[in-house]
Amino acid sequence: MATTAESIAMPGASAKKPKDLHEHLMLDPRPRGEMNAMVMESMHTTSKKFWGVVVFLALTILFALLGAWGYMIAEGMGVTGLTRPEYWGIFIVDMVFWIGISHAGTFISALLRVMKYEIRRPFTRAAELMTTFGLIQAAICIFLHLGRVWLAYWLVPYPNGRAIWPNFHSPLMWDFMAITTYVIASTMYLFMPLIPDLAMARDRSTGWRLGLYRLISLGFTGKAAEWKFLKTAMNIFAFAIIPVMFSVHTVVSWDFAMSTRPGWNSTIFGPYFVIGALHSGIAAVMIVLFMIRSTMKNMKYFIRPEHFEFLGKLSLIISMAWAYFFFNDYLVPWYGGNKFEQLLLDFHSHGPFAWVWVSMLICNILIPWMILWNKKWRKTPWLMLVVGIVINIGMWIERFVIIPVSLTITRMPFTWRLYHPSIEIPLTIGTFALFMLLYLLASRLIPLVPVWEVQEGQSAHIVRKVGKAMVTSVSNVD
Template sequence: LIPDLAMARDRSTGWQKTFYRILALGFRGTEGEWVHLRNAMNIFAFAIIPVMFSVHTIVSWDFAMATRPGWSSTIFGPYFVIGALHSGMGAVIMVLAVVRGTMKNMKYFIRPEHFEAIGKLMLIISMAWAYFFFNDYLVQWYGGDKWTKQLLEWHEKGPMGWMWFSMLVLNVVIPWAILWNRKWRSTPWLVFIVGLGINVGMWFERYIIIPISLTINRMPFTWRMYKPGIEIPLGIGTLAFFILLYMAASRLIPLVPVWEVQEGQMAHSLKKYGRETVVTVSELD
C-alpha cells in the first residue's frame, strides 16, 4: 500500500497530507524504491506462513499438553491451523461480498471468477477440516478412556448436542453441498451465506472445545454447566468495534491497491486474431 499512500499524499491537503506523508515513509517512486518494495513483498509473503503456523500451534499445544478429556490430542496443531484457515476464508468471502455489493464500482475489481477461485479453496479446506475433526474424534473414541467417551457422549447427547451437530452441518455439509458447483460458488450472495455459516460453525467448535469440554473431567463432583454472563456483551462489543475500525480504515486507506490495478491494466491488452479477441499479457520491468 505504500505507493498508494504516496499517491494520496501528493493529492491531499491539510491533516490528511500529514497523515499520508507519515504512512508513505518518504516513498517517491524511484527505481531503487520499487526494487526494495518488491523484495519486501516477497519476503513477507513467505514469512507470514511460519508466523501463522507458530501462532496457532502454540495455542493448540497449550490444550494438547493438558490431561483433560478431549484435549489430550496429538493432532491439535494441524487441526487448529486448518480451523483458522477455514474461518479465515469464510470471513474473507463475506467481506468481499459486502464490499462488492455496497461500494461503488467494486464489481469491476471483485468479479465472479474471484469468488469461484476462493470457493474452490474453501471446499478443499472444508474437506481438510473434516478429515482432522473425524481423525481426532475416532482416536479419542477408540482410545477407550472412560471419561473421554463420556465427554463425547455429552457433546452429542447433552443439552448442547444441537450445537455439535450444527457445527458439522455448517462446516462440512453446507460447503460440500454448494461449493462443488461452479455456478453456485461464483454467486456472491450464495458464497456469503456459506462463509457466514462457516464462521458460525467454527465459533460453535471453539465453544465445544472449551466451555462444554470443561464440563466433564475425572472428578464428577466438580461437573457443572457453563453459563455465559459478561462474555456475551464483550463478544458483541469486540465484533462491533472491529467493524467500526474496518469501516474507518476503508475511508482513509484504499481497499484495492491502485498501483497494482494500473500495473495489471498496462500488462494486459486485447488483440484481435481473425474473429477472436484474445487477452495478451506482457512482462513489466
C-alpha cells in the first residue's frame, strides 16, 4: 500500500490512517455486512429503561393530551387562559413552533442532498423523521385551537351537503392547504430514501418484522433500474421540497402578517419566520442526534462530533440571520412611529412580559454566539445539546412574544389584558410527549441511519498520499 502514491481507503485499512482523518465517518469505513448488522442491532435493542420511558410518555399523553383535551372539548375553550384580546394563545405558539421544528428536518436533508454535502449522510433520516412527527404535533395544535373541533372537516374543500366551499380569501385556508401539501411531500421525501434500508431490514428479519418490511419496502431488490428510478425521484423531490418548505412557513407567517394588528402587519414576517423555523429546527436536530447517539446502540459510530460541529456552524449562521431579521422587524416599526406599534414595542421591552422578551434575546442570540464560535465546543455533543435546548426555548418564546404578548395591545385600550395560560400547559407537554414517543417507537422500527447512503459515501471517498500529506478526494456517485 505504501509503495504506490495512492492508497485507496479499503475496509479494514482504516487503522493505518492518521488519527485526524479517522474521526470522519466517511474515512472510517466498515464492511457492509457489519454496518447493516450494527443498524439492525440498534433497532432490536430495547432495555427495561426504554420500555419504562415508553410507558411514562404514553401515560403523559393519556392524561396531559387526551384527558385534558377531552375535558376542554366537553367544557369549551373557557378552560384555557384565552380571553379578549388574546383570542390566540399557546396553541398557536405551539403550532408555529412545531412547524418550525419540522422545517429544518427537510431543509437540512434536501439542501445538503442537493448541494452534495457528504457530511449529511448519517443524519438525513433523523432530520426527516423529525419533520413528519413535528407536523403531526402542529396539526394537533390546530385542532386543539378550534372552538368546535368536531367540525374541523369543514375546512376541507369537498362537495358537501352544506353547499359551501371554504373561503380561499382566508390566510387560515392557505395555511391549511400549505401544511397539508407539506405533510404529504415531506412524508414521501422521508419514505423514498427509506426504501433501500427497509429492503435491507427485510432481508435480515423474521416474524412480524419480516411481514412489515416486506410490505413497506415495496419489493425493492436493488436492481440497477430500481436504483435509477429511486434516485431520479429523490432528486426531483429534494429540489421540489425546498421551495415548498419556504412557502409553507411564509404562509404560516401570513396568518399574522395579513391581519390588521399592530406588530403583526409586517412585510418581513415571511423570511423572519422561515429563518426562525430553521433556527429552532437545526437546534432540534442537534438534540435529536444527541439522544440517538447517547441512547441507541452502535450510534456513536455513525453520529460523531464532526456532525455536531457542522450543525453548530450552521446554527451560528442562522442565529446571526435571525438576529438580523429581528433587528429589522424591530427597527422599522420603531422608526415608523405608529402609535400602537410604539406602544407594543414598549410593552415588549418594558411591560410585565419584558423578562420573556429579554430571555428570547439571550437564548436566541447571546448564548449561541458565545458558544458556537468555538470549534472545540461545537465538537462537544453535550454542550451542543444544551445549546439546542436553549435555542428551542428561545424560539418558543419568540412565538409567545409574537402571539399572545403582542395581542395584548389592541387599538381599543380598554380591552388590554394580560394572558394567563392554564390548560394550555399540560396540552403543550402532551404534544412534546407524543413527539418523543413517536420518535422512540420509530427508532426501533425503521433504520434511523440511512445505511445505504453511508455506504455509498464511504465507497466514494478515497484518501491519497501527496508527498507527506493525506488528501481526501470524493468521486461523484450521485
